[in-house]
Every structure is written in structure tokens, then in C-alpha cells.
Amino acid sequence: MYVEFLAGPTTREIGFLLNITDAERCDGNLTATSQEGNFTSLSLTNSFYSNQKCTWIIKAQNENDAVKVTNIFSREDAYGEISSECHHDVVRVYDGNTTEGAPFPGELCSTVDRTYYSSGNTLSVVFESLTSEGVQLKYTAIPESDCNRTYYIINDPVYIQSPGFPDPYDSDLKCVIFIFDLRIFPNLRLDVINADIEGDYPQCDNDSVSLFGGYNGSYRPIGQFCGNSSVSPVGPYYSNGRSMKLVFKSNSNTNGTGFQVVVSHSNREVVPYQSENCGPRYLTATTNPEFISSPGYPVRTPINADCIWIIKASDPNMTVQIDVIDSDIPTHPLIHIYCGQNRGFLYDEPWSCGGAVDLTTERERTLTAPFERLITQDCLWTIHAPTNTNIKVDVDRIKFLFPPSCNVSYLEIYDGNYDNSTSTTHGKSCGDSNTDFISSGNVITVRFHFNVSNRGMLRMVLKAGHFSASRTTSLAASTAYQAITSPNYPFNYPSNVESTWTIEGDEGYYVGIVVIFSSLEKSGGCQKDYMEAFDGADSGAPSLGRWCGSSQPRIMASSSVMLLKFKSNSHTVDKGFWMEYAMYKYHTKLQDITSSGRLGVIIGASCEIILGIN
Incomplete structure (x- = not known):
């Protein structure tokens, strides 16, 4: 120096x-x-x-x-x-x-x-x-070879990889990995990002990853995977308690690259453990028929029995069929059949109320269903795309005979598998307007609920590929208010999105925005998910303010141009935002606007948004 x-x-x-x-x-x-x-x-x-x-x-x-x-x-x-x-x-x-x-x-x-x-x-x-x-x-x-690990989850998820990944793992390994929750969530969730483990799923006779979940040191099997995750149906897996154990074993002859998984908190309710004599919970369906029976069948079933079986097809291109051969259950039905993680499945319906849909990148799929039966139903479709792709949904028709309330008939789209414990956090669509949705991963769940008092039609186009929710958009402001919404609105916005809107008005006017609804991940200084307004045409212009959480600012630029920027990180997602923009003749402080016309627009739109998301 x-x-x-x-x-x-x-x-x-x-x-x-x-x-x-x-x-x-x-x-x-x-x-x-x-x-x-x-x-x-x-x-x-x-x-x-x-x-x-x-x-x-x-x-x-x-x-x-x-x-x-x-x-x-x-x-x-x-x-x-x-x-x-x-x-x-x-x-x-x-x-x-x-x-x-x-x-x-x-x-x-x-x-x-x-x-x-x-x-x-x-x-x-x-x-x-x-x-x-x-x-x-x-x-x-x-x-x-010293691959035993212990991880603690506080806020962020934990990423775990096999030794040497993505290079081939060693032979004769036994890795025991413990994961503990430190935030008092009821469950841990494990998602398989990549897997290339020698062995055929579901037998996993060669190398395998076995998963155990539980509480206070008591562990029970919750799943096992091997093979290639791009063709084998794996995960997600839930710990059914506040801890999880992962055991990775390899034999003397290996050629796989291993695995990547991510473990995060989950609000999923703890599922009661299998009652005695129920048999294994996880079963595999093949072309040869197998049988499930209640404990002690054909003798009387023990009281307080609680049996859950999860059945997967051995071939991901096939579905699972169940035929009830004999049933003698008194007083009320206690057999529940779920498709994927869906509610109620009826075999005598002329159309499929829910089910599994597999997409390929070669062609799009159209899901069409008329809802004309005078019953109230909850239909769920679990939609899978190939690994390392995501899904784009174009909902071009949600039409009802009578305009519904969103509490009666509605469509929900979940980014990932359906989790009933978090169902209230997702947005709803219940009108005729077109809706687009882009997933962050290769699995989504579509839920359509319709009421006995209504009839209608659902039609959506599904595509698998590499789609981005990020956008750069130019908008022309007028004296009439126009809307801007977050990607996927009214459904949750995706992670890792960066979208910008350049709003231009006529010369001599001033551009202003009014945020009517906002639900973004809240953080100190809005460093995670946020919206920000700039007093000019690009992000190099002076900032007019950054906001997150439930903030609803009203902002006016010093000229006829304003830039809006929305950014989300890789963690928590939320419902997003709805705002309106217009151009003003005078540089008025928007919070001081008291004209009954403008207040009517704000209040009316606010009521509509509340009905749309609750």
C-alpha cells in the first residue's frame, strides 16, 4: 500500500x-x-x-x-x-x-x-x-465414506446429496442421516430433486434410500426409492413427526450418480400409524391382481382399526384400478378411496372427477369436464410432467349456469401435491375470465369444487416444457383505471420470478398506482419477495418505494413514466397482488383523493378481491 x-x-x-x-x-x-x-x-x-x-x-x-x-x-x-x-x-x-x-x-x-x-x-x-x-x-x-450426518431445520430447507454427487457414489456405503425440526412444525417434508440409484423401483433390491419418520426417537418406515426419478414415481414423503431418518445403502457393484433431496417444514397433519394386522402401508400395483382386506377378514374386524394403504403403479404410464369385491360395513361407509392425494373417487360416473394426468413435452393435453350432475363434489387431478420441466396451464373456460360465489363453486391450482392443511392459503378462480398458471416444478394439483345448486363447464390446456413466469411488459396509461396482477393471480405466484412493467402516460400527465390487495412474503427491509416503484423508465431511476407483506401504498411518479418491479426468491410464496394504474392531469397526492367515484372503484374492487381469495 x-x-x-x-x-x-x-x-x-x-x-x-x-x-x-x-x-x-x-x-x-x-x-x-x-x-x-x-x-x-x-x-x-x-x-x-x-x-x-x-x-x-x-x-x-x-x-x-x-x-x-x-x-x-x-x-x-x-x-x-x-x-x-x-x-x-x-x-x-x-x-x-x-x-x-x-x-x-x-x-x-x-x-x-x-x-x-x-x-x-x-x-x-x-x-x-x-x-x-x-x-x-x-x-x-x-x-x-464417513457419510453419517445430522441436520437441523430452523427456517430454510435443508438440501442433502449423496456422497460425491453428481459423480458416481462408492460401493458398500451405509449413510445414516438424521433431520430434526427446531420450529415445532407437525411434519417434515422430503422432496426428491434428482435420483439415479442402481436398482429397479419399487423392489430396490440393489441400492436404495430408505426413509423413516417419527417423534422422540421412535421411527417407522415412510417410504423407499431407487432407480431414476425421471421415470419412477417418488415423493413427496412426510415424516409424520418432528424428525426424519434417511438411510442410503449401496452394494459392491455401483454405477449410479446418487440423489439430491430437499427437506422442509410442513403443516401437514400427522397421519395415525397403521393399526396392527393392516399389513404394509405402501403397496405396488402390477398387471397381476393383488388383494387388500380388513384386519381379520372374513372374521369380524377389530374395533378402532385404522388402516391406510398407498398404492402406486409399477409403471408410471399406468393407473391403479380398485374393485370392491366384498363389503360388510355397518351403519355408515368407512372405506375411503383417494386418487393421488385427491378426495372422493366414484367409478360409476360417466366422466372422471379427478385422477392422475401424465404430460409429455411432445404434445399438450386438454382437460374438459361438464358438471351437470345434481351433486356436490370435490374433484382433484394430480398432474405430472417429466423431471426438470414445469407446467403451464391455460384455463380458457370456467363457466357456470348461475354466477357463483367463490365459497360455493371454484377452481384452485396448487403448485405441487395437494396438502389439505394449507388449502386456505391458495387463491381461487370462480368466474368466466381466462386464467394462466405456470408451476415452479413438475407437479401440480387442480381442485374443482362445484355445488349441487349449479352446473357448468371446466376446460383447461396443459403443457409441459420450460416456461418462465418472469415478464417484461409495456403498458399505456389512460385516465381510466386498469389492473396489474402478480404472475398466476389469483393463485399463488411462483418462486424465482422477476417481472417488470413500464407504464407510460401522455405527455403532461403523471402516472400513479393504487395497490388494492397485497399479500407478499414479509421480510425486514423487504429483501425477500417485494414490489418496487421507480420514478422513470428503468430501475436506475430514483426509487418511489419498496413494499411487501400486506402493504397497500398509493404512489405517483413525477412524470408520465413509471417502472414497477416484482421479485420473488426461492423460498416462501404467497397470493400476490392486485393494483390499478392511471394517468393524472395534476400531480395529486393519491392518499388525499376523496372523490366518490374513485373511492367507489377502490372499495368495489377490494370487495371483489376479498370474495375471490377467501
Whole structure:
């Protein structure tokens, strides 16, 4: 470093004193060995590196070893409690030697105890938002065969990969991985992102991943998978308690690349365990008929029996058929048959009220169903697309004989499998207007509820491919109010979306917006999901405000141009927003507008939105 001091001929100031010390670099490479190493963000804050982004790449000295990184102390917050969120220094950990496209296992900070492992021999550690709090980490190399792990879920999901993924895993492995919930959710959910495990599903005679769930150390089987996830029907799996155990085994002859899974919190209700003598819960249907019977059949069934069987076809291109051969159940029906995770399935109907639909990228599918029977029904379709694709839905007709209330007849689309415990969080569509939906993954569930007092028609076009909900849109403002809604509205917006709207009015006018409904993921400083308005045609213009949660601002630009930006992250999604825009002759403060006409539009639209989502 070179320092130069210049003083003029008449200067009579006190001067300065500099303290010169070595400063840790804000990036670099570290080598992990069997001996623990330590590094910290604390020394970075004593230099000009404060609030910088620093990346460290930690590589195991032995190519066949993995890297383990742990936060070695926690700090109490202002209330004397251990916080579950990172408010100060933030350390993000990526699997591999790059942050671009790498799995993002999670984040560490001075208030969260976490441990992360690499699937190969490299981890990337990124310091952000450096303060005087400091984060101190220790790192070490562990043998790849030492694959036993323990993970704790606080806020973010946990990503777990097989040793060496995506390179082939070793032979004769037995990896036992425990996952514990620290936020008192009733369930944990495991989704299979990728799987290439030697063996045929569902037998899994060679290599396999076995899953166990439970509470207080008592574990019961909840599922098993192997083979290739692109052709085998796997997941999601639920722990049925606050902990989960994953056991990965390989034999002496392996050639698969392994697996990637993600475990997250779930509000799904705990399902009672199988009663004695019910037999296995998970069954596989083949072309040879198999039989299910009540406990003790044909002798009288024991009291308080509770049996649940989940049946999957051995071929993903086939469906499951059930024929009730004999039934002697007194007083009221207690046999419930579900298709996928759907409600009520009747075989004597001339049309299919729900079921499983498999999509391919080669052609689109049209789902059409007339609802003319004088019954009240709840129809659900579980729709699957190939792995690594997503689904676009064009709902071009929801028509009823009588205009319905959304509490009586409605359509819901769920991003993923249907979960009854979260059904109230999804939006509803109940009118004639066209609706588009783009999923974030390769599974959606369509739920259509219609009432005995109505009749109608549902028609939707389903496509599998690579679709993005992100949009760049140019809009022309007029003196009449026009609407802007979030992607997929009135259904939940997808994750990882970035959409912009450029609104232009006539010269001499001012563009303004009124947010009528807003339900975005709430976060400090609106750093996660948010909307932001800019006083100009691009994001380089001055910000007019950023909002999230349930905020409903009214904003006016200083000219005839305004840019709106919506961004969602990879975590929580919500219902989204509805706003209206127009151009004004005068630069009026929108919150001061009191004309009965404008208030009528706002109140009327607000009532319509409330009916549409409750």
C-alpha cells in the first residue's frame, strides 16, 4: 500500500495518526485437512472491507474427502434469546467451487448454529453484510465414506446429496442421516430433486434410500426409492413427526450418480400409524391382481382399526384400478378411496372427477369436464410432467349456469401435491375470465369444487416444457383505471420470478398506482419477495418505494413514466397482488383523493378481491 500526505504552505492543523496492520483478504482459497482450521469475518470489519461480499473456496486436500463447515459459536439477541434468523453478518454456503447454479444449502450467522457438508471435495463460503458481530467458522476434511450426518431445520430447507454427487457414489456405503425440526412444525417434508440409484423401483433390491419418520426417537418406515426419478414415481414423503431418518445403502457393484433431496417444514397433519394386522402401508400395483382386506377378514374386524394403504403403479404410464369385491360395513361407509392425494373417487360416473394426468413435452393435453350432475363434489387431478420441466396451464373456460360465489363453486391450482392443511392459503378462480398458471416444478394439483345448486363447464390446456413466469411488459396509461396482477393471480405466484412493467402516460400527465390487495412474503427491509416503484423508465431511476407483506401504498411518479418491479426468491410464496394504474392531469397526492367515484372503484374492487381469495 502506498500512502502520500500533502500539506500546503499555510496549513496549521493537528495532523493525523494511522495504525498500520495486516488485513485478511476478502477472498481466497483454503485447504481442508483432518486438522480443524478456523477463519472469521470479524477481522474484515476492521478494514475497508465492511459491507463487502467476500468469497472463500475451501477444498479438501484429499480428492476423495468431503468438506465440513460449522459455525462454532452462537450469540444471544437483544432479548437474551437465541435467534433463528440472521440479522447481522450473513454467511452463505454453496456446494462446489462456484455460486453460479450450485445447490444452496443455507446460511450461517452469529445467531444460528449450523453445519454443512460438501457432496464432493469443495465448498464455497460467501460473507455478506459484514458488521462488528462477526461469524467464526471451523472447517475440516472428512472421508467421503464417513457419510453419517445430522441436520437441523430452523427456517430454510435443508438440501442433502449423496456422497460425491453428481459423480458416481462408492460401493458398500451405509449413510445414516438424521433431520430434526427446531420450529415445532407437525411434519417434515422430503422432496426428491434428482435420483439415479442402481436398482429397479419399487423392489430396490440393489441400492436404495430408505426413509423413516417419527417423534422422540421412535421411527417407522415412510417410504423407499431407487432407480431414476425421471421415470419412477417418488415423493413427496412426510415424516409424520418432528424428525426424519434417511438411510442410503449401496452394494459392491455401483454405477449410479446418487440423489439430491430437499427437506422442509410442513403443516401437514400427522397421519395415525397403521393399526396392527393392516399389513404394509405402501403397496405396488402390477398387471397381476393383488388383494387388500380388513384386519381379520372374513372374521369380524377389530374395533378402532385404522388402516391406510398407498398404492402406486409399477409403471408410471399406468393407473391403479380398485374393485370392491366384498363389503360388510355397518351403519355408515368407512372405506375411503383417494386418487393421488385427491378426495372422493366414484367409478360409476360417466366422466372422471379427478385422477392422475401424465404430460409429455411432445404434445399438450386438454382437460374438459361438464358438471351437470345434481351433486356436490370435490374433484382433484394430480398432474405430472417429466423431471426438470414445469407446467403451464391455460384455463380458457370456467363457466357456470348461475354466477357463483367463490365459497360455493371454484377452481384452485396448487403448485405441487395437494396438502389439505394449507388449502386456505391458495387463491381461487370462480368466474368466466381466462386464467394462466405456470408451476415452479413438475407437479401440480387442480381442485374443482362445484355445488349441487349449479352446473357448468371446466376446460383447461396443459403443457409441459420450460416456461418462465418472469415478464417484461409495456403498458399505456389512460385516465381510466386498469389492473396489474402478480404472475398466476389469483393463485399463488411462483418462486424465482422477476417481472417488470413500464407504464407510460401522455405527455403532461403523471402516472400513479393504487395497490388494492397485497399479500407478499414479509421480510425486514423487504429483501425477500417485494414490489418496487421507480420514478422513470428503468430501475436506475430514483426509487418511489419498496413494499411487501400486506402493504397497500398509493404512489405517483413525477412524470408520465413509471417502472414497477416484482421479485420473488426461492423460498416462501404467497397470493400476490392486485393494483390499478392511471394517468393524472395534476400531480395529486393519491392518499388525499376523496372523490366518490374513485373511492367507489377502490372499495368495489377490494370487495371483489376479498370474495375471490377467501
